[in-house]
Every structure is written in C-alpha cells, then in structure tokens.
Amino acid sequence: MVIYVNELMEIKTQSPCPVCGESLYYIFYETKIAYEEEISIETYFCKRCLYKSNKISSQAGNEPKKINVTIQSREDLRIIIYRSSNGRLIIPEFGAEIEPGLESYGEITTVEAVLEKFLDKIDFMGKDEKNSEIFDEIREKILKNLKGDTEPFTVIIEDPSGKSRINSSKAIESSMEN
Ligand SMILES: [Zn+2]
Known part of the structure; x- marks a missing residue:
C-alpha cells in the first residue's frame, strides 16, 4: 500500500512506556493512502524498546x-475493488452479501477473490434439506464464472462513507437514494 506523508509532528510526552517505563513520544501525521482519502495517524512510540501504539482515523467525509x-467476461474478474470499512458488497444474482467489517481498514480485492470468498462461505455454512437446491445452484453458477464461462452478474457496493x-471504466456511480 502506498502511503504519502504530508506532515509530521513529534512530541516527547510525560507518559511512561508500558513496557520499559521510558517517556513515550507522540507522533502525529496526516497522510494519503491509495484509494482512501486523507487519514491521520497518531502513534505513541518508545524510542528505547520500540513499543508502539497506533490510532488511525479518517479525515474526509x-x-x-x-x-x-x-x-x-473473464477479464472483468480481475477488476480491482476497494471496499472501505463502511462498504456493503452485494451480488444480487448469487444472493451474496458481504457486510461492512469490524476492521478499521477496508480491503483491496478483486471480483475473482470476492467470488472465491463467497464460495468458501457457502461451503462453511453447509446446507440442510431445505436450502440444498439453492446452495447447489449458486455454487455451480459461481464455479462456472470462476472457470471463465461467464454468465453476466452485477457487483454492487453501497457505502455511506462514499x-x-x-476500478473499471464500466463502473457506474450513483447516490444512495435509489
Ligand atoms: Zn519502552
């Protein structure tokens, strides 16, 4: 991941390092991360034992x-997706939904990796009498697509944080109202 540092601030604090007791340094900087907007990183850092504690927060709304x-097409499977930590990813044709995670960072992935992840999820959930037919059907469709025998489907991301x-010229962005 490419990180550009804009500004750096370093202050020696009165707080002791929880590991060795030496005074901690407070380091603050604003950066730009590829795909994300501005974020700020706050770090408490011990120069003696290298203890480090990070807090990352996002600037832009x-x-x-x-x-x-x-x-x-098969090429479309390589489209790169950045799903922020607030983004919900949906593939209606497969009944697939990936909820926003608990992690503070989003993830950079590809359509192919999303399909594989969803396939794992289906296998993990297993099946019972009631839904086995639907499961098999979806599983087959996904496998077919992964093998390059594409049956068109839609990838949607809904993201309140925007x-x-x-990353595709075919991607269409709209407001979340509709
Ligand atoms: Zn220390």
Whole structure:
C-alpha cells in the first residue's frame, strides 16, 4: 500500500512506556493512502524498546454512494475493488452479501477473490434439506464464472462513507437514494 506523508509532528510526552517505563513520544501525521482519502495517524512510540501504539482515523467525509459494475467476461474478474470499512458488497444474482467489517481498514480485492470468498462461505455454512437446491445452484453458477464461462452478474457496493471504489471504466456511480 502506498502511503504519502504530508506532515509530521513529534512530541516527547510525560507518559511512561508500558513496557520499559521510558517517556513515550507522540507522533502525529496526516497522510494519503491509495484509494482512501486523507487519514491521520497518531502513534505513541518508545524510542528505547520500540513499543508502539497506533490510532488511525479518517479525515474526509464523502457523500454516500452506490457503485455497480456488470461482470461480462473473464477479464472483468480481475477488476480491482476497494471496499472501505463502511462498504456493503452485494451480488444480487448469487444472493451474496458481504457486510461492512469490524476492521478499521477496508480491503483491496478483486471480483475473482470476492467470488472465491463467497464460495468458501457457502461451503462453511453447509446446507440442510431445505436450502440444498439453492446452495447447489449458486455454487455451480459461481464455479462456472470462476472457470471463465461467464454468465453476466452485477457487483454492487453501497457505502455511506462514499470511499469505496471499483476500478473499471464500466463502473457506474450513483447516490444512495435509489
Ligand atoms: Zn519502552
């Protein structure tokens, strides 16, 4: 991940290092991370034992948005997706939904990796009598697509923070109202 540092501030504090007791340094900087907007990183750092504690927070507030892209070919499986920590990813054709995570960072992934992840999820959940047919059907569809025998489907990201991206000229962005 590429990180550009804009500004750096370093102050020696009165707080002792929890590991060795030496005074901690407080380091603050604002950066830009690829795909994300401005973020700030606050670190308490011990120069003696290298103990480190980080807090990362986001600066920019973007408009809520919805992005969708239709996957139509094997090449489309390589489209890169950045799903921010607030982004919900949906593939209606497969009944697939990836909820926003608890992690503070989003994830950079590809359509292919999303399909594989969802396939694992299906296998993990297993099946019972009631839903086995639907499971098998979806499983088959996903496997077919992974093998390059594409049956068009849609990848949608809904993101209240507006930070998620789909890196494709075919991606369509709209506001989240509709
Ligand atoms: Zn220390």
